[in-house]
Amino acid sequence: MIKTTLILHNLSLVFYTLAAAGSAAAVFLRRVPPLAGRLAALAGVAAQVVLLALRWNAGSHLPVTGLFETQHFLALWVAAIAVYFSFRYRADSFLPAAMLLAVVSLLFAGKGPMGVAPLTPAIDTPLFLIHVATSFAAYGLFGIAALLAVYRTFGLPGSPLANERRMMDESLYTGYILFTWCMIAGSLWAYLAWGSYWTWRIKGLWSWILWFYYSGVLHVRTRPRWQGWPINALALAGFVLVLFTYLGLGLLFSTSHPLLPVD
Amino acid sequence: MHVTRQGGGWRSAASRLWRLSVNPVTFVVLTIGWCVDLAGGSIAAYFDDPQFWQKMDAYPFNLWLKQVAPGTFPLSLWIYILVALSYLMVLSLLFCTINWFLKRRKHLKGFGEVLVHLGFLLIFAGFVGGSAFGNRSTVVLDQGRAVPVEGMGISLKLQGFDAVQSPQGRPLDTVSDLAVFAGDRKIAQGMVRTNHPLIKGSMVIYPPDDYEYGVTGGVLGTSTSGVLTVRAGQDAPLRDGRTLSIGGVLQEGQRRGAALGPGILLLIRDRAGRPSGSVYLSNAPGMQSAAQLGGVRVTLGQLLDATRGVYRVHYDPGVWLVIVGSVILALGTVWALAGFLGIIKDPEKDTAI
Numbered sequence: 001m002i003k004t005t006l007i008l009h010n011l012s013l014v015f016y017t018l019a020a021a022g023s024a025a026a027v028f029l030r031r032v033p034p035l036a037g038r039l040a041a042l043a044g045v046a047a048q049v050v051l052l053a054l055r056w057n058a059g060s061h062l063p064v065t066g067l068f069e070t071q072h073f074l075a076l077w078v079a080a081i082a083v084y085f086s087f088r089y090r091a092d093s094f095l096p097a098a099m100l101l102a103v104v105s106l107l108f109a110g111k112g113p114m115g116v117a118p119l120t121p122a123i124d125t126p127l128f129l130i131h132v133a134t135s136f137a138a139y140g141l142f143g144i145a146a147l148l149a150v151y152r153t154f155g156l157p158g159s160p161l162a163n164e165r166r167m168m169d170e171s172l173y174t175g176y177i178l179f180t181w182c183m184i185a186g187s188l189w190a191y192l193a194w195g196s197y198w199t200w201r202i203k204g205l206w207s208w209i210l211w212f213y214y215s216g217v218l219h220v221r222t223r224p225r226w227q228g229w230p231i232n233a234l235a236l237a238g239f240v241l242v243l244f245t246y247l248g249l250g251l252l253f254s255t256s257h258p259l260l261p262v263d
Numbered sequence: 264m265h266v267t268r269q270g271g272g273w274r275s276a277a278s279r280l281w282r283l284s285v286n287p288v289t290f291v292v293l294t295i296g297w298c299v300d301l302a303g304g305s306i307a308a309y310f311d312d313p314q315f316w317q318k319m320d321a322y323p324f325n326l327w328l329k330q331v332a333p334g335t336f337p338l339s340l341w342i343y344i345l346v347a348l349s350y351l352m353v354l355s356l357l358f359c360t361i362n363w364f365l366k367r368r369k370h371l372k373g374f375g376e377v378l379v380h381l382g383f384l385l386i387f388a389g390f391v392g393g394s395a396f397g398n399r400s401t402v403v404l405d406q407g408r409a410v411p412v413e414g415m416g417i418s419l420k421l422q423g424f425d426a427v428q429s430p431q432g433r434p435l436d437t438v439s440d441l442a443v444f445a446g447d448r449k450i451a452q453g454m455v456r457t458n459h460p461l462i463k464g465s466m467v468i469y470p471p472d473d474y475e476y477g478v479t480g481g482v483l484g485t486s487t488s489g490v491l492t493v494r495a496g497q498d499a500p501l502r503d504g505r506t507l508s509i510g511g512v513l514q515e516g517q518r519r520g521a522a523l524g525p526g527i528l529l530l531i532r533d534r535a536g537r538p539s540g541s542v543y544l545s546n547a548p549g550m551q552s553a554a555q556l557g558g559v560r561v562t563l564g565q566l567l568d569a570t571r572g573v574y575r576v577h578y579d580p581g582v583w584l585v586i587v588g589s590v591i592l593a594l595g596t597v598w599a600l601a602g603f604l605g606i607i608k609d610p611e612k613d614t615a616i
Contacts, residue, residue: 120435121427121435121436121456121457121458122457122458124457124458125458170603173600173603174600174603177596177599177600180379180592180593180596181593181596184589184592184593187585187589188586188589189458191467191582192458192459192460193457193458194469195460195467195469195575195577196320196577196579197582197585198390199316199320200316200319200320201316201320202305202306202309202316205301205305206302206305208301209298209301209302212294212297212298213294213298215290215294216290216291216294216295216298219287219288219290219291220287220288220291223287223288
C-alpha cells in the first residue's frame with residue numbers, strides 16, 4: 001500500500017506542477033491552449049481520487065485521519081474547486097495559484113506517515129470522519145477565497161474580473177456551510193466521547209472564533225460599503241486565522257488536535 | 264404640542280435603536296469584538312497556566328464564573344467581557360430574526376438563514392440552561408459496590424468491567440457494565456465504552472478516565488523488613504529508609520521480553536527517591552518469585568488485584584435544546600445552500616453580485 005501511495009502521491013504532485021506551469025504559460029505567454037492546464041489539473045485530481053479510494057478500501061474508513069490524508073483531502077478540494085472554476089468561469093488565470101496551493105499542501109502531506117492506520121476507539125465514529133472531512137473542505141474553500149482576494153487586490157494579469165466576485169462568494173458561502181457542519185459533528189462527537197459539546201480548550205475556542213468570523217463576513221459580503229478592498233481584506237485575514245487555528249495552534253500549543261499523532 | 268414632540272422623540276429614538284439592533288453590521292461589529300476578546304484572552308490564559316482550560320471544564324460554566332473566576336481576576340476579565348458580548352450578539356440575532364418574521368412573512372426568501380439563527384439561539388439557550396442548572400461529578404467505583412453521586416440523587420454500581428487491548432497488549436478501550444439507581448430502584452443500565460456513554464435523560468455517564476484492572480500490587484516477604492504490601496501509587500518503606508514501589512505490571516497472558524504475566528516489576532528507591540534497582544517477580548510457571556534487590560531478599564507471596572474505575576457523570580438540562588438547535592441549524596444550512604446553489608445556476612437572478 002505504501003508503494004502505491006507513494007507513486008500516486010508523486011503523480012499528483014507532478015500533474016499539479018504541470019497544471020500550474022501550463023496554465024501560467026497559457027495566460028501569460030499565450031503559447032499553450034488553456035485546456036492543457038485544465039487537463040493536467042484534472043489528471044492530478046484523478047490520481048488523488050484513486051489514491052484516496054484505495055486507502056478507503058484498505059482502511060475501511062474515510063481516509064481523513066492523520067497528516068498525510070488530511071492534507072491530501074485539502075489539496076484535492078482546492079484542485080477540484082479550481083478546475084470547476086476554470087471550466088465554469090474560464091478562470092484559467094486562477095489555476096497557477098490554486099495549483100501551487102495544492103502542491104504546498106501535498107508537500108506538507110509528505111511529512112506525515114503514509115501507512116494506513118486502524119481507527120482507535122476515540123475516532124471510530126462517523127462523526128469524526130464528517131468533522132474532519134468538512135473542516136478540510138472548508139479550509140480549502142477559505143484558502144481559495146483568500147487567493148481570489150489577492151487576485152482582486154493586485155489585479156493580476158489575465159484575471160477574469162467579471163467572475164472573481166462570484167467565485168469568491170461561492171467559496172465563502174459553501175466554505176462557511178461546510179465549516180458549520182464540521183462544528184456540529186465535532187460538538188456532537190465531543191458530547192458522546194468526552195461529556196461535553198463545548199469544551200474550554202484552545203483549539204475548540206479558536207474554531208469558534210473562525211466560525212463567528214466567517215459568520216460576520218457572510219453578513220457583510222453583499223453590502224455595497226464592504227465591496228472592494230474590505231471584503232478582500234476580510235477573506236485574506238480569514239485565511240490567516242485558518243492557518244493559525246490549524247498550523248499555529250498545532251505547532252505552538254499543546255492542543256486536543258495535535259498535527260502529528262501523539263504516541 | 265410639547266408633549267407630542269417628546270413622544271415623537273421617544274418613538275424616533277426607539278425606531279433608531281431598533282434599526283441599529285437589526286442591522287447586520289451591528290452583529291458584525293459585536294462579532295469582531297467577541298473574536299478579538301476571545302483570541303487575546305485564550306492565549307493569555309494558556310501562557311499563564313496551561314491547565315487553565317482543564318480546570319475550567321471541571322465545573323458548569325456559571326459555577327466556575329461565580330467561584331473560580333473572581334480568584335483569577337484581572338486575568339479572567341476577558342471572560343466577563345466575552346459573556347457580555349455573547350449576550351449582545353444573541354440579542355442582535357434575536358431582533359434580526361424577529362424582524363425577518365415581521366417583514367417577510369409572505370415569502371420564504373432567506374428562510375434557511377433564519378433557521379440558522381433560530382438554531383443558534385436554541386443552542387445558546389441550552390448552553391445557558393446547562394451552565395446555570397447543570398452538575399458535574401467524578402466517582403470512583405469498585406466493582407460490585409454502589410456509590411452515591413454527589414448532588415444528583417442517584418448512585419452508580421459497576422457490575423462488570425473489561426479492558427480491551429491490542430494483540431500486542433496495548434490498552435485500547437474499556438467496557439464497563441454500569442447500573443444507575445434512584446434509591447433502591449434501578450433506573451438505567453448499560454455498557455459504557457468510548458463514544459458510547461450511558462445516557463439517561465439529561466444525565467450522561469462516561470467511560471473511565473483512569474482505571475485499575477487486574478494485578479495492582481503484591482504482598483512481599485523481605486529479609487530486612489518483614490512482610491510488606493506494595494501497590495501502584497502506594498510505596499512500601501524499608502527499615503533503612505529506602506522504599507519498594509511498583510514500576511509496572513503484567514496481567515495474565517501478557518508478555519514483555521522474557522517476562523510473562525501475571526507479575527510485578529518491583530523497584531527499590533534510595534532515600535532521595537531515585538530508583539537504584541529493579542526485579543520482575545511472578546508466580547507464572549518458569550518465572551522467578553524471589554530475588555535479591557539492593558541487598559534485600561524479596562519473595563512474592565501473593566499478587567493483589569482490583570477492578571476500579573474513575574467515571575465522570577454530567578447532568579446538563581440544556582443539552583436537548585442544544586441538540587434540537589443543532590438539528591435546526593443544520594437544516595437551515597441545507598436550505599440556505601440549496602437556495603444559494605439555485606442562484607449559482609442562474610447568474611441573472613443573483614442580485615447580490
